[in-house]
Amino acid sequence: MAKLTVAFGVILIAVGVFSFIITGHHAPTSLIPAFVGLLLAIFGALANSEDAKKRMLHMHIAVTIGLLGFLGTAKSIVDYIEMTQGRQFVRPAAVEEKAAMAVLMLIFVLLCVRSFINARRARA
Template sequence: MAKVTLFFAALFIAIGAIAFFSTGANHPTALIPAVLGVLLAIFGALSFSPDASRRKLFMHINVTLALLGFLGTAMGLIEWFRMLGGIAVKNPPATESKAAMALLSLLYVILCVRSFIAARKARLV
């Protein structure tokens, strides 16, 4: 799961960079996905450990960060669906960035939970 974490970290960094530069590098809040990506990359790299408890700790930190990322951007996802329906939104690029972050965060959380369940089942057998 650590490799998957690094992949998602790269996606978050890319979203943040694209959003930041597409706004003319005027809005530093567009880098929020990149900040999440950097944190995921740091803790994902730390989870490459032979020690199972250390690996578990850092992966739980990552899934918590991603869950917070989803909760913080869930309204952007709702706004994005409204935008797709033809309703005008205040800032379309920000809405798209938040929606992308929300979708990726949710997907990452789902993958982590599935991995945690599989690890627990394997441990019980």
């Protein structure tokens, strides 16, 4: 899971930087996914350890960041669906970016939860 966490971090960094470039470098809030991705990449790298306690701690921190990232952007999925049906938004690129982040964070959290369940079953 540590390598997968780093991969999700890199993808989020790419989403944030790409969005920042697309918006013409004038919307620093478009870098929010990059900051979240940086945190995920850091904790994923820290979780790549032989020490089980450290690995569990860092992965639980990473999944908490992922869950907060999802909860903070979940409404944008509905906004994106409404946008595809014709609703106008002032900043459509922001809606698309937040929706992408929400989907990525949801997938990440679900994969982490599945991994945590499997690890607990393996210990029992």
